Amino acid sequence: MSVLIYVELDNGYIKKTSLEAVAYGAKVAEKTGGQAVVLALGKAENAELEKAGKYGATKVLHGADAKLEHENSLAYADALVQAAAQEGSKVIILSKSGLGDAMAARAAAKLKAGIVSGVTALPETEGGFKVTRSIFTGKAFATTEIKSDIKVLVVRKNAVEIDEANLTGSNAAVEAFQPALRDSDFTASVLSVEKADSELSLTEAEIIVSGGRGMKGPEHWQPLIDLAKALGAATGCSKPVSDLDWRPHHEHIGQTGIKVAPALYIACGISGAIQHLAGVNGSKCIVVINKDPEAPFFKAADYGIVGDVFEILPKLTEAAKSLK
């Protein structure tokens, strides 16, 4: 028996959320007995893939077939199921993302396996396999028992604490993996891919500086970007801001946008509507800057400043620059 963890690659690097999934999977393997095996698909150097060992994996299967280079959830799900069969895996773990959910769902249907997405903590394995997950967009948690023989878990960021400074694992062995590829997984043609390479992705970022309608217009975003740069943060926004095309759609955070869980979320000129809060309630620390002392966001905040964003942001940027 083993635990199989799928890791997402971004430009040849294992995503941070995927390394968390590896650590999570290794802990599950400890509880249930067996090894934590990792599957990676696409281009990456062995030196990078070995790193999964530091987070507790014993082996990394690497599918480097050229046809797998471009993200393809259909073919990836097929590969995942084949890897699970090869390794005799009873628990399959992915990190929460569009790709993670898509692969997990298709794999679960192929394996007739119970699937739980949005898992926030390690499972209880005494007297049934029970997991806790986030529901109602962060407003509540559910504990669910998975009854099926094979179990598919999609885990959220921060589901397990990692002490980066004290990783105990050693490098994992990397093995080539060649899944059988089916033509039916390649019926779509990719017409174009647009990706902001240099930008930090919101789901991975530890710090996010986010702007709302209080930023007054796209031409006023520079002070916010300056603070983000000084803190090494990603930038986000509220829904009206992306609806108005002040910022790109992939920055839209909230109920109908991206759900984030950074260590620090700084909201600038965002009122804190419940639908926005739904996307940020996984954050460890929330700072709110708003000129209206009655803004609902303050109720969800750890630190608040009542004032004009355009006066406050430059002061914060100065202070942040002198930190390092």
Added chain:
Amino acid sequence: MKILVCITNVPDTTAKISFTDNDTKLNKNGVQFIIGPYDDYALARGVELKEQSGGTLTVLHVGEADAEPQIRKALAIGADDAIRVNADPQDSYFVAAQIAHIASQNSYDLILMGRESIDYNSGVVHGLVGEMLGIPSYSPVMKLDLEGGNATITREIDGGKEVLKAPLPLVLGCQEPIAEWKIPNMRGIMTARTKPLNVVEPVSVDDMTVPQTYRLPAPKGACKMIPASEAETLIKLLQTVAKVL
């Protein structure tokens, strides 16, 4: 062109969530239910595509009878008929199996739904349905156009987007800005009353997962206010007290 749109019946986004029966059931008291916002986008685009292509649009809900006002609303927005699978679903796998069963009896060209439901937030039903039917599934879809037997799909990916061209049939999980939400007009509301709403019994599915209990998050502590004149002190606090820098 035959289109199926699957909708969820979920608490309004502003609803206060609480539980009853020893934290084993959602407290529906005083909670207003709506069509899932993502499903509403899928429905809006479905109606536009149906109007362009002169096809039919069926709306499907797996759930109990209290969802019927929302199903009628979908009919008022432009669906031709509706199916309700009469069940109290316990997990995504069950819902997907019901949708796949209905779909396998009717050859739909396009099965649309929201990228996720806003109650259980799993985002896996489209993938499950796709695999159960043996056809491709894509999500989250921000733009969808049809030409001949193909769909052109703009999909959101981490930090950007991707445009795909794929042959029908397809299962798609939708999100904005695929279409603007539609509000039913008076004529729609009148005609919706007489459109068919067929209630069918579920097919049996093994229990894959069983919900046990629900709970609310721990309450948040008080917000520490910092005077605007000392804004710069925030950074030190974040470093030394909150330890997030």
